Amino acid sequence: MILRNRPDLDENQWFALMAQPTVSSGARALLEAEGRRRFGAVHYRATHRGSTAFDVLWAQLPLRPGDEVVMSTLNFVGVADSVVRAGGVPVLVDVAPGRLMAGARELAAGITRRTRAVIATHLFGMACDAPAIREMADRQGLVCIEDCAHALGVCIDNQPVGSFGQASVFSFGFEKHLTTGRGGALLIRESNRLGAEPRLPASTRESDLEVLLGAWLEYMGSDPARCRHPFRLDWTGHEAIRQHPSLRKNLMSYAARGMVPDDRALRACWNRVVAHQRGWDWWQRRVVGPAYRAVGRCGPLQKYVAPTVAAMGDLRAAVCRHELLRQPPICRERRRRSDRLTERLRSWTGGHIAPGIQHNDSQPLQLPLMVADPARAWHLTGLARAQGIIIGPSPWGLPLHHYPELSGKVRLAAPSLPASEQAMQRLVLVPLHAGVTDEVLERIADLIQTVS
Numbered sequence: 001m002i003l004r005n006r007p008d009l010d011e012n013q014w015f016a017l018m019a020q021p022t023v024s025s026g027a028r029a030l031l032e033a034e035g036r037r038r039f040g041a042v043h044y045r046a047t048h049r050g051s052t053a054f055d056v057l058w059a060q061l062p063l064r065p066g067d068e069v070v071m072s073t074l075n076f077v078g079v080a081d082s083v084v085r086a087g088g089v090p091v092l093v094d095v096a097p098g099r100l101m102a103g104a105r106e107l108a109a110g111i112t113r114r115t116r117a118v119i120a121t122h123l124f125g126m127a128c129d130a131p132a133i134r135e136m137a138d139r140q141g142l143v144c145i146e147d148c149a150h151a152l153g154v155c156i157d158n159q160p161v162g163s164f165g166q167a168s169v170f171s172f173g174f175e176k177h178l179t180t181g182r183g184g185a186l187l188i189r190e191s192n193r194l195g196a197e198p199r200l201p202a203s204t205r206e207s208d209l210e211v212l213l214g215a216w217l218e219y220m221g222s223d224p225a226r227c228r229h230p231f232r233l234d235w236t237g238h239e240a241i242r243q244h245p246s247l248r249k250n251l252m253s254y255a256a257r258g259m260v261p262d263d264r265a266l267r268a269c270w271n272r273v274v275a276h277q278r279g280w281d282w283w284q285r286r287v288v289g290p291a292y293r294a295v296g297r298c299g300p301l302q303k304y305v306a307p308t309v310a311a312m313g314d315l316r317a318a319v320c321r322h323e324l325l326r327q328p329p330i331c332r333e334r335r336r337r338s339d340r341l342t343e344r345l346r347s348w349t350g351g352h353i354a355p356g357i358q359h360n361d362s363q364p365l366q367l368p369l370m371v372a373d374p375a376r377a378w379h380l381t382g383l384a385r386a387q388g389i390i391i392g393p394s395p396w397g398l399p400l401h402h403y404p405e406l407s408g409k410v411r412l413a414a415p416s417l418p419a420s421e422q423a424m425q426r427l428v429l430v431p432l433h434a435g436v437t438d439e440v441l442e443r444i445a446d447l448i449q450t451v452s
Helices: 012-019 027-039 050-060 077-085 104-110 130-140 207-223 237-243 245-257 265-294 314-344 374-386 418-426 438-448
Strands: 044-049 067-072 091-093 115-121 143-145 167-171 184-188 351-353 368-369 425-433
Touching: 012 207, 012 245, 012 314, 027 044, 027 104, 027 184, 044 050, 050 077, 050 167, 050 184, 067 077, 067 104, 067 374, 077 091, 091 245, 091 368, 115 130, 130 438, 143 245, 207 237, 207 265, 237 245, 237 265, 314 368, 314 418, 314 438, 368 374, 374 418, 374 425, 374 438, 418 425
Parallel strands: 067 091, 067 115, 115 143, 143 167
Antiparallel strands: 044 184, 167 184, 351 368, 368 425
């Protein structure tokens, strides 16, 4: 089974780093100094999560109750969540017709006298028109923020994204260009609008170990050659480790010795996670679901749960610096796979590749396809799954304005956002990670060619 996207982890070096208690001392300071140098930033703070970086950003602004933040509706729900937690109102705008991102014109449609900031969102390794968005924000007296979660290494005219807005947010989550299991960064280039340097408590070494071991467990648990059951994106490895003390103790002992667990130990760990998943699914399906339906509700009310507001620990920062060194060759390989598949699909009549992904300054995270017929997009996804290849729509599933938990908490810039809804119905993401061999690429290309 080939998953939609996976990090390229060097598990031996990860465990070697985890076993050395002093090797990571001061690693976060070095990582933040590198971030300031690379982006010309006044402040660069590595955070526990990408969502944490947004929480810190709104506190720095500061965002006051009722203030509005304009953003594209094609985005991760955690971005809108962070605005709501800060007391603000996310204002959702449509994407540009035929594209997956909002430009300056689309974001300007959502601006009112209550607007404090606009977010320029880069997606799937492609850059939005950040220079034009920054120019528009300056004219309106607004703060321009870049969401670079999908854009590490992407440039616009040889200038890295993240260096156009007054502030930028990066994510080092599981499915990004670079992963530390969970993590992010807040970059502030102009402190006159965003206050003094943010100070945060650092994550503990134990917390860093849980996150790193969880990422390893998720990654290796998704390898069909090592574990029978596929990885479930709605369950994270570090949460499983936290909830199973014996599992935690076992993996911590391997980390302390710098030893990668063998396949037998991995299967034992993963089977425990899968058993917990099945038990939880049974409880929700047989007990919780019927109880809520009996009183006329579809399920428990969703609550906003604030992420831990903390800086990234030194151990994860050391891994992050290690992964940064590996990025150039990894990105070149992703580009090679993207170019090869694009060439194979040159005569495809069932849709087209999203514009912008083949630009020289992009860094493809996945290859976004726009299938002409939404029904055929779902058909393609089913055909791929039948062959053990997981390709599919956006990992978010829905535009933000369709999320039930955001109902009544957001404002739409227009009565309807048709371009975003059509894009989400037609979008199919093709994996480009190291598990996608040239043979698999050929199989994927053949599958796509059948959809015309």
